[in-house]
Amino acid sequence: MDKIAKALKSPIKKKIILFFRENPQAVDSVRGISTWLNLKSGIARKYLEELVKDNILIAHRGATTTGYAYTQDEDILKRIEEYLGLNDEERDTD
Numbered sequence: 001m002d003k004i005a006k007a008l009k010s011p012i013k014k015k016i017i018l019f020f021r022e023n024p025q026a027v028d029s030v031r032g033i034s035t036w037l038n039l040k041s042g043i044a045r046k047y048l049e050e051l052v053k054d055n056i057l058i059a060h061r062g063a064t065t066t067g068y069a070y071t072q073d074e075d076i077l078k079r080i081e082e083y084l085g086l087n088d089e090e091r092d093t094d
Contacts, residue, residue: 003056004054004056004076004079005083007050007051007054007056008080008083008084010047012039012047013050013051015037016037016044016048016057017051017056017080019033020057020069020070021070021080024070026069026070027060027068028067028068029066029067029068030044030045030048030068033048048068051068052068055071056070056071056076056080057069057071058071
């Protein structure tokens, strides 16, 4: 099973991926993401970092905080859509 399929099997990772899929230009901190998704900060940080290792998210590390953003890699984005079961016609109507 590849990293994307495995990530989407985790309810928390899937929740994070869907958040960024719906807000592809968002860059947010652990605190912000945990607030939006109603997750404890420690849990959010753990899963955000795992998604960075999987190349699904990008970490923008600053001196005092890290902002997380959705990958811009077209191959990864396409595979996420495929795993979510969306075809081209469905994506065009979102």
